[in-house]
Amino acid sequence: MWCNECHRYKDNCLFLVPSPRYLCRMSKRVRVRFAPSPTGGLHLGGVRTVLYNYLFAKKHGGDFLVRIEDTDQSRYVPGAEEYIFDTLKWCGLEPDESVQHEGNYGPYRQSERKETYRKYAEQLVKDGFAYYAFDTTEELEKMRHDYKTEQNPSPQYDHTIRMKMRNSLTLPPDEVKTLLDAGTKHVIRIKVPEKETVSFIDMIRGKVSFDTSIVDDKVLLKGDGMPTYHLAVVVDDHLMQISHAFRGEEWLPSAPVHILLWKYLFGIENMPQWAHFPLILGPNGKLSKRDGAKYGFPVFAMNWTDPKTNELTEGFKEKGFLPEAFINLLALLGWNDGTEQEIFSKEELIEKFSMERIHSAGAKFDYEKAKWFNHEWIKKFEVSGLRFEVKSLLEKNDIPVSDISLLYKVIELVKDRCTLLPDFVQQSSFFFKTPEQWYVDAVKPKWNEEKKKFFELFIEEINALENWQSAVIEDAFKKMAALQNIKPGELQLPFRIMLVGGKFGPPVFNIAELLGKNETILRIQNALKVFG
RNA sequence: GGCCCGUUCGUCUAAGGGCUAGGACACCACCCUUUCACGGUGGUGAUACGGGUUCGAAUCCCGUACGGGCUACCA
Numbered sequence: 001m002w003c004n005e006c007h008r009y010k011d012n013c014l015f016l017v018p019s020p021r022y023l024c025r026m027s028k029r030v031r032v033r034f035a036p037s038p039t040g041g042l043h044l045g046g047v048r049t050v051l052y053n054y055l056f057a058k059k060h061g062g063d064f065l066v067r068i069e070d071t072d073q074s075r076y077v078p079g080a081e082e083y084i085f086d087t088l089k090w091c092g093l094e095p096d097e098s099v100q101h102e103g104n105y106g107p108y109r110q111s112e113r114k115e116t117y118r119k120y121a122e123q124l125v126k127d128g129f130a131y132y133a134f135d136t137t138e139e140l141e142k143m144r145h146d147y148k149t150e151q152n153p154s155p156q157y158d159h160t161i162r163m164k165m166r167n168s169l170t171l172p173p174d175e176v177k178t179l180l181d182a183g184t185k186h187v188i189r190i191k192v193p194e195k196e197t198v199s200f201i202d203m204i205r206g207k208v209s210f211d212t213s214i215v216d217d218k219v220l221l222k223g224d225g226m227p228t229y230h231l232a233v234v235v236d237d238h239l240m241q242i243s244h245a246f247r248g249e250e251w252l253p254s255a256p257v258h259i260l261l262w263k264y265l266f267g268i269e270n271m272p273q274w275a276h277f278p279l280i281l282g283p284n285g286k287l288s289k290r291d292g293a294k295y296g297f298p299v300f301a302m303n304w305t306d307p308k309t310n311e312l313t314e315g316f317k318e319k320g321f322l323p324e325a326f327i328n329l330l331a332l333l334g335w336n337d338g339t340e341q342e343i344f345s346k347e348e349l350i351e352k353f354s355m356e357r358i359h360s361a362g363a364k365f366d367y368e369k370a371k372w373f374n375h376e377w378i379k380k381f382e383v384s385g386l387r388f389e390v391k392s393l394l395e396k397n398d399i400p401v402s403d404i405s406l407l408y409k410v411i412e413l414v415k416d417r418c419t420l421l422p423d424f425v426q427q428s429s430f431f432f433k434t435p436e437q438w439y440v441d442a443v444k445p446k447w448n449e450e451k452k453k454f455f456e457l458f459i460e461e462i463n464a465l466e467n468w469q470s471a472v473i474e475d476a477f478k479k480m481a482a483l484q485n486i487k488p489g490e491l492q493l494p495f496r497i498m499l500v501g502g503k504f505g506p507p508v509f510n511i512a513e514l515l516g517k518n519e520t521i522l523r524i525q526n527a528l529k530v531f532g
Numbered sequence: 533g534g535c536c537c538g539u540u541c542g543u544c545u546a547a548g549g550g551c552u553a554g555g556a557c558a559c560c561a562c563c564c565u566u567u568c569a570c571g572g573u574g575g576u577g578a579u580a581c582g583g584g585u586u587c588g589a590a591u592c593c594c595g596u597a598c599g600g601g602c603u604a605c606c607a
Contacts, residue, residue, distance in 0.1 A: 040607085069607065137605080214534065228605070248601090251601095253535070253602040342545095361600095364600085416569070500567085
């Protein structure tokens with residue numbers, strides 16, 4: 001016995017359980033897909049959709065696949081597809097099946113499946129659920145213009161006007177045949193029923209209903225023979241045995257078209273379970289690829305260069321985010337595990353993720369919080385996990401790193417004060433390169449002969465030190481200060497400037513320890529010449 | 533305009549009829565530290581509004597307002 005509401009067999013009926021958000025027991029293998037259109041960089045929302053798909057699949061021991069939805073040839077952007085896979089790789093969210101690793105349901109690029117779709121579209125026409133339409137772009141524009149009123153600013157090609165257009169519903173059959181035989185350019189449109197309520201259970205929102213009287217006759221097969229998203233998504237989700245279909249909330253309004261197609265083509269009971277994720281909002285609404293870096297924070301996962309304009313949009317990766325932090329912050333944008341935990345590894349996310357804990361409201365992206373996540377991850381990271389990144393960053397800034405054991409010690413010492421990876425450059429370059437200039441203004445006003453004498457004596461003192469450790473150096477420093485009758489605090493800043501060049505870095509005696517005795521003395525001597 | 537979705541501190545969120553509405557980011561103050569951070573302690577700060585239902589509503593229902601999305605031979 002099938003449920004008329006959720007179209008599921010009795011034990012799986014969504015209405016027999018306490019919450020409409022309940023994930024019904026799955027008899028089928030879990031298979032989910034991310035279906036991007038390769039038209040540019042992948043932004044925050046896209047990566048989060050990938051993430052939620054991935055987590056769901058892994059949690060349920062299922063498959064995560066990526067299907068390239070490139071049915072709009074006019075929007076083809078070279079490099080975009082490769083970029084998507086590079087991004088997934090960086091994020092550690094690699095698909096089980098895709099154009100790069102084909103599974104048993106290929107091809108995974110819709111442009112290569114072109115022939116498949118026509119068959120289904122023709123079937124719909126034959127069954128009376130769709131029709132041929134011959135209207136030209138001009139005729140469509142005219143229709144939109146003629147029927148435009150204040151009440152209805154954007155008229156649709158729907159049941160109220162389809163009988164006034166040029167299509168196989170209005171033209172005599174023989175004329176339709178003649179047009180078709182002559183190879184006249186045409187589209188196939190779905191014939192949406194006039195009065196019907198279609199509904200489905202969204203795993204996040206519960207029951208969502210639509211009245212088909214306001215749904216338009218969407219194009220299914222375009223003039224160039226390619227399917228539109230509406231046809232392709234339904235056909236491919238069926239052919240690829242997708243069990244759960246997740247996408248952004250912007251797709252919710254087209255759900256009735258897809259439901260109808262499932263009903264006409266493969267049976268509503270076979271439709272995957274759907275969930276529409278809340279949108280990630282920027283400062284002015286939905287995040288857009290086109291807005292690039294206008295917000296003052298990245299929107300793309302990685303750097304993206306538009307091949308047409310050569311315009312570079314900076315990504316989270318290049319900004320200095322760790323992939324672990326990036327994923328973590330995305331996961332928490334609209335989901336939480338019900339506890340107060342905020343830092344999760346990918347493995348923990350897989351274990352704890354659940355669709356019913358996804359928030360239904362959109363979330364405004366907060367860059368400050370994003371940085372906090374990264375900071376937490378840098379602090380949490382083992383030095384060995386950071387060393388390649390830091391080394392290459394330093395070398396990019398002309399700071400050669402030859403002593404790897406020093407690098408380890410330096411990273412350990414400074415990582416707590418780095419929020420983004422490039423902060424390591426500021427915090428640690430002076431360990432590898434002697435300062436070329438000093439922030440003299442911070443020292444000069446209070447500089448005097450007594451202080452100069454202190455450092456001259458201090459050089460001698462530490463030169464005799466056998467144990468070169470920060471605590472020993474500090475001890476010597478303070479004893480000498482007491483001997484000279486100067487407050488140690490007044491001497492610490494000059495000392496720091498001597499070793500570092502500026503007012504930053506970890507505790508000064510730790511710096512001296514890592515620098516070594518010779519280098520420390522050398523830097524004091526050099527600086528003394530400048531301080532006068 | 534129509535349709536759909538949504539609404540708890542500035543931001544992300546917890547609380548699924550029952551305490552002074554909890555946490556995190558950010559902000560402020562203090563402590564630690566005579567660099568800057570980290571860390572610690574404390575503080576400012578929210579249930580959009582109006583009606584119901586109920587002994588009791590942030591929570592359930594209705595309306596209003598506001599926000600967002602969609603309204604292409606784009607996805």
